[in-house]
Amino acid sequence: xxxxxxxxxxxxxxxxxxxxxxxxxxxxxxxxxxxxxxxxxxxxxxxxxxxxxxxxxxxxxxxxxxxxxxxxxxxxxxxxxxxxxxxxxxxxxxxxxxxxxxxxxxxxxxxxxxxxxxxxxxxxxxxxxxxxxxxxxxxxxxxxxxxxxxxxxxxxxxxxxxxxxxxxxxxxxxxxxxxxxxxxxxxxxxxxxxxxxxxxxxxxxxxxxxxxxxxxxxxxxxxxxxxxxxxxxxxxxxxxxxxxxxxxxxxxxxxxxxxxxxxxxxxxxxxxxxxxxxxxxxxxxxxxxxxxxxxxxx
Numbered sequence: 001x002x003x004x005x006x007x008x009x010x011x012x013x014x015x016x017x018x019x020x021x022x023x024x025x026x027x028x029x030x031x032x033x034x035x036x037x038x039x040x041x042x043x044x045x046x047x048x049x050x051x052x053x054x055x056x057x058x059x060x061x062x063x064x065x066x067x068x069x070x071x072x073x074x075x076x077x078x079x080x081x082x083x084x085x086x087x088x089x090x091x092x093x094x095x096x097x098x099x100x101x102x103x104x105x106x107x108x109x110x111x112x113x114x115x116x117x118x119x120x121x122x123x124x125x126x127x128x129x130x131x132x133x134x135x136x137x138x139x140x141x142x143x144x145x146x147x148x149x150x151x152x153x154x155x156x157x158x159x160x161x162x163x164x165x166x167x168x169x170x171x172x173x174x175x176x177x178x179x180x181x182x183x184x185x186x187x188x189x190x191x192x193x194x195x196x197x198x199x200x201x202x203x204x205x206x207x208x209x210x211x212x213x214x215x216x217x218x219x220x221x222x223x224x225x226x227x228x229x230x231x232x233x234x235x236x237x238x239x240x241x242x243x244x245x246x247x248x249x250x251x252x253x254x255x256x257x258x259x260x261x262x263x264x265x266x267x268x269x270x271x272x273x274x275x276x277x278x279x280x281x282x283x284x285x286x287x288x289x290x291x292x293x294x295x296x297x298x
Contacts, residue, residue: 037061037266044262060267070232071271078228079275081145082210088146089206090199093156098187100157101164102173112161119154129219144220145228150209156202163198164191204280211276233268240264 036049040057047054064071099105100112122128128148138144168191176186192199214230221227227235 033266034270037263037270039263041263057263060264063264064267064271067236071229073225074227074229074232077142077145077226078211078230081142081228082207085146085150085210086203086207089151089156090203092152093202094160094192094195094199095187096152097157097160097164098191100161101168102183103170104173115154115157125219132220139220140223140226142226145213145216145226146210148216148220150206150213150216153206156205159202160195160198163195168194207279208276229272233272236268237265 032049032051035051035053036044037060038056038058039050039053040055041059043053043055043057096111096115100108100115102108105111123131132144132148133139136143136147138147172190173186176190181189212230213228214234217227217231221231224232224235
């Protein structure tokens, strides 16, 4: 018994050390990113990226403050599309997964095949572009940031279906039906409230996809007022590269011009991921449970 307790303590100690090391390795790039955003541009060019730079600077964030109105508007666009898109995605995904998980649904296999087929084949980018712009007319609209490619994925549907099949017993449905509940009532009042882990999981997956998405705006948006934070950051970087090319020409003529390049890349990246860093810990406990249970083959 003593040996078993000793072995367990030794295992916990070794596992703790390993996890601490892994955590430090995982956090190191983030720390380096934040420090680099506050590092002087010439320091970055001369000595590279360091945890303890010799010279700090707020030049990158000063530049971003000047762009504050545009950045805030892009944040609102991204937050709006993320909230609306994620909400619609969760509603549609859970609604489609429900009949696929019910053994009494006559066409569940046909529906499953239809969803699975979309995992294997798609029409390609050009037909997609023609469909969305010609038939649905979503170009330069907020719908262009929500619907194409992001609204639903077959992976999320099967994740939810497996959760319904493995975590909710069939007796639960039968008891609800004996009490006179309709299928809609069973889904809205019983199944959906009991599915918080998997809903949080697919919500996090989808929310991350919406937050990090830049391709939809690249393909379907030309008006800058519809740019989200990711597309705006790309545009700012292009502007800086253009200004830096002009600055190099002035420097060749003997006029010293300094513009943040590397440091502002780090600052923009930090600004882009900050909301996700804040939100993720709140959903982590649901995320782990939802992935583990929903990934089990049903």
